[in-house]
Amino acid sequence: MTLNIGITCYPTVGGSGVVATELGKVLAERGHNVHFITSSLPFRLEENVANIYFHEVEVNQYSVFRYPPYDLALASKMAEVAKRESLDILHVHYAVPHAISAHLAKEMVGDHLKIVTTLHGTDITVLGYDPSLKDMIRFGINKSDYVTAVSQDLVHQTQELLQTSKPIETVYNFVDQRLYYPKQVDGLKAEYGISEHQRVVVHVSNFRRVKRVTDVIDAFRLVREKEDAVLLLIGEGPDLPVVDEKVKQYGLEDVVYFLGNQKRINELLSMSDVKWLLSEKESFGLTILEAMACRLPVIGTDIGGIPEVIEDDENGYIVPLGDTRQVAEKTLSLFQDEEKRQEMGRKAELRTATVFAQEEIVAQYERVYHQALSET
Ligand code: GMT
Structure with a gap:
């Protein structure tokens, strides 16, 4: 079944952005419609690829705002894209602020939109120790329909640190072996x-x-x-x-x-x-x-x-x-x-x-999406 999937990540150089982008590309190859909702074009995303769409989150500089509200602009863009493109899933990479913005978007759009949050590490092992953010991270996790983390160690650390009973599934990262392989590099x-x-x-x-x-x-x-x-x-x-x-x-x-x-x-x-x-x-x-x-x-x-x-x-x-x-x-x-x-x-x-085969890991994410959609 073809899904309409929104993906939000940090678009700059960094493992989480790379994984999110590569995942989106493979999902698109498998026939899903993938909508990247990010502050700029993700670093590894080429334009004009079939089934891939890019929606830029723009933050307006109103003088009444001392700090431009990126998280709200993101939520608003997520809701707009979700309504227009009939998104089934919002897959966000990083609990803060992305899971929080996704939760707001879901409140605006309706319960049929499911949130999948993937934890990558820094959001837990660094931000999770900040008392001013801890409750917010826990809230983002608890409000997600499905939560994954990129290693078992991160699952344990998250559960210990945040004291959350939310089930978290390990879905390992992968690399595209069409891009990474032993290459002849004479000279x-x-x-x-x-x-x-x-x-x-x-x-x-x-x-x-x-x-x-x-x-x-x-x-x-x-x-x-x-x-x-x-x-x-x-x-x-x-x-x-x-x-x-x-x-x-x-x-x-x-x-x-x-x-x-x-x-x-x-x-x-x-x-x-x-x-x-x-x-x-x-x-x-x-x-x-x-x-x-x-x-x-x-x-x-x-x-x-x-x-x-x-x-x-x-x-x-x-x-x-x-x-x-x-x-x-x-x-x-x-x-x-x-x-x-x-x-x-x-x-x-x-x-x-x-163990880290792209095909298998992407299929695991597809199972996660269907699982999230099957839960009411
Ligand atoms: O390691 C970083 O500084 C970047 C960070 C990120 O958000 O991209 O990497 C995290 O996510 C990667 C992709 O899942 C993991 O491979 C890195 O281990 C993880 N970094 C840390 O846990 C420090």
């Missing part, structure tokens, strides 16, 4: 001035404090003591100056590449030997999955949802948070045993194609 290392014999470590994030990119530099310094390697840093964010400072302090300027936000992630991952994500908070770690799809072993910390994505010693390694020595040792052991590194990479790719 790419030379383009960056990297020698063929040099090993490549890669880190991708938004350089927020929770990503602990300074640990990445500490671990890389230890690797460099034993191996001729380079480090690719992809992404941008608030901790960039601190990281830059540390790179200079260690004299690693020539072997650490600050690449900023990149469109050719598939190629850069395919050129790399190992990926690191050493965060202190991470509900899932979508960039891990992108690397695994490119046949890369990933070393991640033992926090949040990361151990649900990487199987330790099987398709990557899990290390204790802050243990940069272990990160370096595991990396060096992979560099010394190329057969093992490649074997782990193959297992990582296989895991992406099975």
Whole structure:
């Protein structure tokens, strides 16, 4: 049965926006009508794709408002689109403010409109600790018809922190393996001035404090003591100056590449030997999955949802948070045993194609929509 689905997410670079956009694209391919209701065109959404529509939320600057009311503008746009396009579902990514705006829209439109809320992490593990927001987040969750979270760890954290009895189902993230796959990238290392014999470590994030990119530099310094390697840093964010400072302090300027936000992630991952994500908070770690799809072993910390994505010693390694020595040792052991590194990479790719297969995850969301619609 074809559904009319509204999707709201943060449209800028970030895992939740990427997942929401990729989900919308696949749902459209499967024949559903997908309406993105966001403040700007989502980062990965191309225009003119069949069955996909974009409705921009505009906030008017009336002088009576000291703060432009985005959440109300969003609710109003959601209600307008829901009525005109006969939406069945509003699928919002992030509890605040999106689930709250969806609830208001539903009050305006009627009970036939169902709200599905997906929790991505930051809305719980960061905002959930703010006492001024906690009750609001709980309200958004309780008012949703169906709630999902991107890892079991996030389900447990949400239930513990918010003391909500609302059932929350785990629906893992996925990557499009038509976009992320091991690509032949002959000559790419030379383009960056990297020698063929040099090993490549890669880190991708938004350089927020929770990503602990300074640990990445500490671990890389230890690797460099034993191996001729380079480090690719992809992404941008608030901790960039601190990281830059540390790179200079260690004299690693020539072997650490600050690449900023990149469109050719598939190629850069395919050129790399190992990926690191050493965060202190991470509900899932979508960039891990992108690397695994490119046949890369990933070393991640033992926090949040990361151990649900990487199987330790099987398709990557899990290390204790802050243990940069272990990160370096595991990396060096992979560099010394190329057969093992490649074997782990193959297992990582296989895991992406099975446990996190796009087809299966999107079908799981379709089941969630039908479940929400079947409840009165
Ligand atoms: O990690 C971030 O800073 C961005 C954030 C977001 O909202 O995009 O990522 C969250 O959602 C991603 C997609 O589900 C997850 O892969 C990330 O682990 C999660 N980030 C945190 O939990 C810190």
